[in-house]
Amino acid sequence: MVTDKGSMLQPHQLSLNTASVRAQWDLGQCIEGCARHGFGGISPWRDKLQEMGVAAAARAIRDAGLGVSGLCRGGLFTAEGRLTEAVIDDNRRAVDEAAAIGAECLVFVVGGLPAGSRDLEGARSLVEDGLGRTLDYARAAGVRLAIEPLHPMYAADRACVNTTRQALDICDRLGGGIGVALDVYHVWWDPEIEAQIARAGKARLLAFHVCDWLVPTRDMLTDRGMMGDGVIDIRRLRRAVQANGFEGLVEVEIFSADNWWKRDADEVMRTIAARAAEYC
Amino acid sequence: MVTDKGSMLQPHQLSLNTASVRAQWDLGQCIEGCARHGFGGISPWRDKLQEMGVAAAARAIRDAGLGVSGLCRGGLFTAEGRLTEAVIDDNRRAVDEAAAIGAECLVFVVGGLPAGSRDLEGARSLVEDGLGRTLDYARAAGVRLAIEPLHPMYAADRACVNTTRQALDICDRLGGGIGVALDVYHVWWDPEIEAQIARAGKARLLAFHVCDWLVPTRDMLTDRGMMGDGVIDIRRLRRAVQANGFEGLVEVEIFSADNWWKRDADEVMRTIAARAAEYC
Numbered sequence: 250m251v252t253d254k255g256s257m258l259q260p261h262q263l264s265l266n267t268a269s270v271r272a273q274w275d276l277g278q279c280i281e282g283c284a285r286h287g288f289g290g291i292s293p294w295r296d297k298l299q300e301m302g303v304a305a306a307a308r309a310i311r312d313a314g315l316g317v318s319g320l321c322r323g324g325l326f327t328a329e330g331r332l333t334e335a336v337i338d339d340n341r342r343a344v345d346e347a348a349a350i351g352a353e354c355l356v357f358v359v360g361g362l363p364a365g366s367r368d369l370e371g372a373r374s375l376v377e378d379g380l381g382r383t384l385d386y387a388r389a390a391g392v393r394l395a396i397e398p399l400h401p402m403y404a405a406d407r408a409c410v411n412t413t414r415q416a417l418d419i420c421d422r423l424g425g426g427i428g429v430a431l432d433v434y435h436v437w438w439d440p441e442i443e444a445q446i447a448r449a450g451k452a453r454l455l456a457f458h459v460c461d462w463l464v465p466t467r468d469m470l471t472d473r474g475m476m477g478d479g480v481i482d483i484r485r486l487r488r489a490v491q492a493n494g495f496e497g498l499v500e501v502e503i504f505s506a507d508n509w510w511k512r513d514a515d516e517v518m519r520t521i522a523a524r525a526a527e528y529c
Numbered sequence: 530m531v532t533d534k535g536s537m538l539q540p541h542q543l544s545l546n547t548a549s550v551r552a553q554w555d556l557g558q559c560i561e562g563c564a565r566h567g568f569g570g571i572s573p574w575r576d577k578l579q580e581m582g583v584a585a586a587a588r589a590i591r592d593a594g595l596g597v598s599g600l601c602r603g604g605l606f607t608a609e610g611r612l613t614e615a616v617i618d619d620n621r622r623a624v625d626e627a628a629a630i631g632a633e634c635l636v637f638v639v640g641g642l643p644a645g646s647r648d649l650e651g652a653r654s655l656v657e658d659g660l661g662r663t664l665d666y667a668r669a670a671g672v673r674l675a676i677e678p679l680h681p682m683y684a685a686d687r688a689c690v691n692t693t694r695q696a697l698d699i700c701d702r703l704g705g706g707i708g709v710a711l712d713v714y715h716v717w718w719d720p721e722i723e724a725q726i727a728r729a730g731k732a733r734l735l736a737f738h739v740c741d742w743l744v745p746t747r748d749m750l751t752d753r754g755m756m757g758d759g760v761i762d763i764r765r766l767r768r769a770v771q772a773n774g775f776e777g778l779v780e781v782e783i784f785s786a787d788n789w790w791k792r793d794a795d796e797v798m799r800t801i802a803a804r805a806a807e808y809c
Binding site: 366367 | 642646647648649653680681682684685686689691692694695717718719720721742744745746749759760761762
């Protein structure tokens with residue numbers, strides 16, 4: 250049901266997160282696909298970026314006239330239980346890559362509990378240290394960092410930053426150059442999401458990701474839905490970020506092992522465009 | 530690792546939520562099992578209570594000398610999309626049953642989104658109306674209501690009250706006779722859980738449930754872990770509720786289709802007692 254044609258999303262307002270077709274296309278194909286379907290931008294994952302080569306990818310993205318709504322992902326600060334040089338270096342390389350492709354932000358999946366640990370507070374403290382150290386480097390490189398609060402069901406194994414409030418508290422302590430990447434999948438349930446979006450404002454709202462929450466959800470990681478197939482009021486959330494200053498592309502990121510990853514990628518792109526117009 | 534023998538939980542401080550052995554025992558067997566293993570109390574689900582008969586169950590529980598840490602469950606206010614008489618009547622019957630067995634509280638799983646709806650705010654408003662109407666009845670019956678905030682991964686299909694803050698906000702608006710049932714499984718990830726426990730205080734802390742969060746979690750509903758098998762720092766949370774006035778039994782509620790529900794129930798009871806001493 251389209252109630253407001255004036256705000257209907259057009260393909261040029263969309264960005265393809267490469268995870269949405271990661272089983273079908275490499276980064277070169279994603280870039281061509283975005284251009285072919287009139288998408289305004291792209292958001293690569295680092296594995297696909299490195300596979301193509303950062304310089305070649307940067308050139309191809311520029312030649313295709315695409316924006317880069319983000320680079321996925323920095324973080325995983327807790328992977329070794331402490332901030333090793335390897336962890337810090339990897340995040341600095343991610344900053345360099347984000348700069349090279351002109352990404353609007355580097356998106357952070359910060360890491361969960363270290364193996365064998367129950368110390369959630371300790372993990373959160375470690376993450377904040379890691380973000381702070383990366384931020385010093387990123388400011389010099391002119392790259393903005395975007396903390397992605399992940400759904401609380403990932404607190405143990407993926408990211409111990411789990412609410413927008415918590416992410417913004419970290420941003421407030423760390424200062425300029427860092428904000429949030431809000432994915433409707435992770436935040437739609439939050440009773441205070443609209444208040445926190447207002448708190449974030451233009452300076453902290455660095456990315457906006459969409460997909461849908463399926464009922465039932467059969468897999469906690471790879472059973473996300475196409476917009477319109479689930480229960481999230483995506484348009485309400487998009488209006489909230491827009492009303493608070495977000496002017497970026499709407500990035501579509503769908504992990505779907507049993508459905509969209511099995512389909513023809515051009516069909517996926519057409520479906521994304523149609524559903525974004527209807528539901529976002 | 531037991532670091533503090535002085536606070537080691539004894540079986541008489543435990544309550545068995547009947548869901549933990551729901552595949553093995555009926556309510557009569559649960560009552561006998563609790564007595565045999567020296568548990569201090571029980572918390573029945575309504576299906577098992579009705580199967581045995583409320584009066585017979587009340588008598589058997591009393592004769593066994595068991596406390597009743599709660600009755601599971603009232604709620605599901607959104608099941609029909611509005612507060613029908615059927616929904617209100619069912620909740621009043623739940624209040625009557627809680628009174629009949631002398632339960633410390635009636636635990637509420639409030640309901641998720643109505644079928645086909647994306648209106649989370651509307652569902653939350655409906656839930657609050659339903660709780661308010663049930664509360665009037667419960668006050669007269671001398672039964673305390675306990676909102677159980679459910680993990681955000683259940684927001685769509687089970688309960689749209691998903692944080693302790695949100696539950697306490699509802700309590701504040703509704704007044705006396707209502708509080709929260711905190712299950713570590715649902716709240717362990719919450720960055721502000723300790724602050725909200727302090728806010729709740731003795732008057733609002735009506736029940737405390739334990740189990741564990743497994744990594745990986747293979748099923749969103751029935752793959753909960755035995756205490757010690759997962760990543761939750763249960764002892765930290767128990768200390769927090771105790772420090773803020775909770776003096777009730779520690780209720781063990783483990784949904785485990787592929788593990789604990791398949792084992793001999795007396796083995797489950799022994800394991801609960803041992804793990805509670807070590808991890809709670």
